[in-house]
Amino acid sequence: MLLAFDTAGVDRTTVTLRLSDGSVHGESLSESPAECLVPLTQQVLGAAAVTLADVQQLAVGVGPGPYTGLRIGLAHAHALSHVLAVPLLGVSSLAAVAATVANPPGRYLVATDARRKEVFSALVVGGELQMESIAVGPAQQLCEQFPGVPVVGDGLQRYADVFNAAGCMSLASDIDFATALAKVAHAALSTGGLRPFPQYLREPDAVPATSAKSVLS
Secondary structure (H helix, E strand, O other): OOEEOOOOOOOOOOEEOOOOOOOEEEEEOOOOOOOOOHHHHHHHHOOOOOHHHOOOOOEOOOOOOOHHHHHHHHHHHHOOOOOOOOOEEEEHHOOOOOHHOOOOOOOEEEEOOOOOOOEEEEEOOOEOHHHOOEEEEHHHHHHHHHHOOOOEEHHHHHHHHHHHHHHOOOOOOOOOOHHHHHHHHHOOOOOOOOOOOOOOOOOOOOOOOOOOOOOOO
């Protein structure tokens, strides 16, 4: 039994469970993982009539994604792995988004909202996400590099005018993200997956103070 989490999306928290018979129970909420990850995990387990004690393997989306949300998901997964004494593997959050396309073309892009007027992106060729292509930057820059290449992901909706102007066709997400995450996590079992640590592509918004502030002022 495989339990997987992903908190790399902007305003999306996902928990999914793949049972030994191949059936999937999963849910995505448009809420902060700090508020809903634990109750959502309990909800998904309850829907499948199992408990945490039944879990044999854990997987977690390593991003790229917003700094805080990503850390919450990774910390939760590591804590459960330690408490339950079960293995934990990482999977690319962009690969899970790519897997929402049921009948993908031979070559397409994944683009997710990265805030700051940028997208996290990667190229998918022959059904395989090209890890070396993962990047963050303006949608315009991505379109200039891959003009006319089809795109899937919430970055497409966020910057639709830019992608449309570049002739980048929108790919429909035929498979819900929770099911796609379970599919990618299960496939990673045979390869060992990624190291379960966050994939940061830029510095966090919060930075340490450069000087001490007087408490008297």
